[in-house]
Amino acid sequence: MECKQEKNMTFCNCSYPGCSRKGICCECIQAHYAKGGKSACMRGAERDPATMGLAARALKACDLNSARNLEFCVCTWEPCNNKAVCCNCVRNHFAVDGSDRVACMR
Numbered sequence: 001m002e003c004k005q006e007k008n009m010t011f012c013n014c015s016y017p018g019c020s021r022k023g024i025c026c027e028c029i030q031a032h033y034a035k036g037g038k039s040a041c042m043r044g045a046e047r048d049p050a051t052m053g054l055a056a057r058a059l060k061a062c063d064l065n066s067a068r069n070l071e072f073c074v075c076t077w078e079p080c081n082n083k084a085v086c087c088n089c090v091r092n093h094f095a096v097d098g099s100d101r102v103a104c105m106r
Contacts, residue, residue: 003064008087011054011094013045026065026086030072033104041090042105044098055091062087075103 008023021027025039032039041047062085069084082088086102093100 004062004087007054011047011051011091013040013047015040025090026069029086029104033072038105041094041098042101046098047094047096049096052096073104
């Protein structure tokens with residue numbers, strides 16, 4: 001399965017024009033988390049309300065990076081089916097007003 005970068009671009013609020021991680025949530029979260037910061041979508045940036053339905057239409061698994069992402073995933077909710085699938089996690093948690101945070105960005 002390929003990375004869902006194209007779908008992720010519909011709600012990515014990265015304002016850096018040359019960002020090579022734009023739309024690749026796991027890469028973005030990992031880079032910001034390593035520096036002690038938060039990605040734009042987790043800093044209170046506003047989300048386009050039209051993108052709120054993306055979580056329901058997202059695939060439930062991402063074989064591309066999930067094994068690697070488990071190394072830094074801090075989710076402790078056991079029934080979570082988005083564990084280590086950062087793009088699905090961000091889609092699920094990123095509220096329209098930017099107030100809902102994923103565990104690694106709290």
